[in-house]
Amino acid sequence: MTTTRENPSAAFLLGGDLPVARLGFGAMRLPAREIAGPANDPETSAAVLRRAVELGVNHIDTAWFYFHDGLSANGLIRRVLHPYPEDLVLAVKVGPVRHPDGSWGAPAGPRELVAGVHRTLRELGQDRLDLVYLRLHEHDEAVAERFGALAALREEGLIRHxxxxxxxxGQLASAQRIAPVAAVQNMYGLFHRRHPEVLDACTRQGIAFVPFFSLESLGRPEPAEPLARIAARNGASPEQVKLAWTLARSPVVLAIPGTSSVAHVEDNIAAAELLLEPEDLAALDAVST
Known part of the structure; x- marks a missing residue:
């Protein structure tokens, strides 16, 4: 795939009917900077969330299993933002099972998925969820059964997309035989371009592609060039350049960088205005992953 010079600040119609800014916010780091802790200061996390919405974020990604020491992402979102702005889209995930002590269980079956949706509705104070992701694992052979349970809730009116x-x-195609898929959320970024064929499929079909960990290098050393040079020439941070490159990969990409810092959320959201030159995009495309 060749990265194109698209306008990153343009809105995207999620599911064909929900206009969202292409740079959103991931709520995983609101309870704690790392999922294992330590817990963040609740008021600092509330300020981060409030500032994100002030800066135009109207797409927030969350999950009921984002919690630590009694502080949960869903609880913070409801406390800070409810009643929600009319244009706010809350996307949630179900699939993993997490116990109150923070330990993880086996992936959720259909009954547990339904319970997870109802729990999320209660925690967020909603009658219907805008977007519900089924979180899969690599060799998940029960996609149809599990996705079917969520499709049934969509038919009941509890889920919009x-x-x-x-x-x-392959899993995407299996799910699409049951119900429409409005969005795909996969790990993807400048230094870990996993499953590019999934991004290609989403681009062809107009499905939102929502990369997580797009700012991470996943333990790999980051080459100093050309990232630092491009950042300096654009008066931007390396993180902003990474986000701008990610958004430029396809017009269906919706970035959701998360943070527990007000300064970082401001820096991240400003990346929506960074339009990289074709030669910068080509140099970043050539960076080894």
Whole structure:
């Protein structure tokens, strides 16, 4: 795929009917900077969330299992933002099972998925969820059964749109035989371009592609060039350049960088205005992953 010089600040119609800014916010780091802790200061996290919405974010990604020491992302979102702005889209994930002590269980079956949706509705204070992702694992052979349980809730009116997280093209096709898929959320970024064929499929079909960990290098050393040079020439931070490159990969990309810092959320959201030159995009495309 060749990165194109698209306008990153243009809105995207999620599911064909929900206009969202292409740079949103991931809520995973609101309870704690790392999912294992330590817990963040609740008022600092509230300020981050409030500032994100002030700066135009209208797409927030969350999950009931984002919690630490009694502080949960869903609880913070409801406390700070409810009653919600009319244009705010809350996307949620179900699939993993997490116990109150923070330990993880086996992936949720259909009954547990339904319980997870109802729990999320209660925590967020909503009658219907805008977008629900089914989080998969690499060799998930029960996609149809599990996705079918969520599709049934969509038919009941509890879910507006369905998505898949951590999916392959094969799993995507399997789910689409059951119900429409409005969004895919996979790990993807400048230094870890996993499953590019999934991004290609989403681009062809107009499905939102929502990369997580797009700012991470996943333990790999980051080459000093050309990232630092491009950042300096544009008067931007390296993180802003990474986000601008990610958004330029396809017009269906919706970035959701998360943070527990007000300064970082401001820096991240400003990346929506960074339009990289074609030669910068080509140099970043050539960076080894």
């Amino acid at each position: 369905l998505g898949l997280s951590n999916t392959t093209t």
